Amino acid sequence: MHLVTLIPGDGIGPEITRAVVDIFTAAQVPVQWETHNAGETALAESGQLLPQTLFDSLEKTRVGLKGPVTTPVGKGFRSVNITLRQKYDLYQNVRPAKTTPGVETPFKGIDLVLFRENTEGLYAGLELWDERLGIADSISRNTVVGCRKICRAAFAYAAKHGRKHVTLAHKGNILKQAGKLMIDACREASAEFPEVTFYDDRIIDNMCMQLVNKPQQFDVIVTTNLFGDILSDLCAGLVGGLGVVSGANIGDDLAIFEAVHGSAPDIAGQGKANPTALLRSALMMLEHLGEKSYAERIEQALNETLLNKDQCTGDLGGKASTTEFAQYIIDKLK
Structure with missing residues (x-):
């Protein structure tokens, strides 16, 4: 069992994070989540943009999955993303870009x-x-x-x-x-x-x-x-935009995988968010953890879902909600 720090983030972050967690649960992925937040939500809850509890968790688990976070603009706060990268010397930003059947480009x-x-x-x-x-x-x-x-x-x-x-x-x-x-x-x-x-x-x-x-x-x-x-x-x-690509910040002994798009507060809580980017980042995380077979199984189900336009979220031309899209992927797990 792998212990992973989960950072839901702001805006649509909690929705797409929940979708990924549900898919991992259905696939019986050997991951145990330790949830700690960052960004505006964490600031409102704890008074800190990056709480010490988050740092403690990352230093214990050595791997994190992060949803999109918002750094308040014009208030003297340093970027959450840059702070994490420099604090843990995450010198590799790895961004795959691959054509996906079903995603029109x-x-x-x-x-x-x-x-x-x-x-x-x-x-x-x-x-x-x-x-x-x-x-x-x-x-x-x-x-x-x-x-x-x-x-x-x-x-x-x-x-x-x-x-x-x-x-x-x-x-x-x-x-x-x-x-x-x-x-x-x-x-x-x-x-x-x-x-x-x-x-x-x-x-x-x-x-x-x-x-x-x-x-x-x-x-x-x-x-x-x-x-x-x-x-x-x-x-x-x-290859289709930030909503379908994965991202990773990797150092010599700690890595944080993340959705690279924004927190989209204008659609937060409406069930419109596409969790593909965060899911693909989570699959990169599984390969990093040596769990490639689980990653391949989920990726196959994701790709099959993307081929069915009516099962996709609105940004991909479909009508499915975030939770419905995740369920379609779960239904295709083999």
């Missing part, structure tokens, strides 16, 4: 995984404001260690999963030093994993054009924090 045959460095770069939080001059400086901090860790993670993933092609997206033609760090780190990782037979690099602006022109040419992509933030949403858009 302009593109077919996409199956790629993006590795975004998750703790450094422009999101390191190093900002300076000069009131007199009216100048804001945002410092992008990249380290040799950080670049080596994310590049090696991307190549190790490719080697483990039989993927043969890794592409680095960078801006080394302008950001000379930061670009060189990533290029050198990828070359080192490429030498370490010769079974990954093809490594190339693309300038970030060209990478964006290539992704919307012929995304099928890419397999594993690795990049920096800011570029990865942009590319991961772009890739999600190619």
Whole structure:
């Protein structure tokens, strides 16, 4: 039995979390949940955006499943997501993007995984404001260690999963030093994993054009924090949007899997939310825990449900509620 920290989140978070828990229960997945919240809901209940009880739980279980959370805007609070990533050095943001039969998109045959460095770069939080001059400086901090860790993670993933092609997206033609760090780190990782037979690099602006022109040419992509933030949403858009893609924040000894979309407070409590993204993130979590057979069984039931438009939620063209959609998946478990 695996003990997992469950973070329901805000807005639609509790609804989609309940759907995932119900599906796991029906599939008899060997997971025991320890529930602790974060975000606006936690702030209202405990006076803390990130309660100490949540940290204690994560440090015990070493794995979490997180629904979408809301950080209050303009009130001096630091992002919940960035805080968790930096506190636990969750340096890998892993975002698969794969075409799903039944989910209508302009593109077919996409199956790629993006590795975004998750703790450094422009999101390191190093900002300076000069009131007199009216100048804001945002410092992008990249380290040799950080670049080596994310590049090696991307190549190790490719080697483990039989993927043969890794592409680095960078801006080394302008950001000379930061670009060189990533290029050198990828070359080192490429030498370490010769079974990954093809490594190339693309300038970030060209990478964006290539992704919307012929995304099928890419397999594993690795990049920096800011570029990865942009590319991961772009890739999600190619396969149906943020509502159908999974996400993971992985460190050396702790991982948090999450829905990467927002908390959608405008539809909270209405039974309209699509739990697919959180469910797929939970399936990534099962593979991380070594429970691949359970993940494959649930994924098959999910994919069969997505083929039936009338059994899907409204964002996918159907009329099912969140709980009805989850029940359709449960009915297909074999």
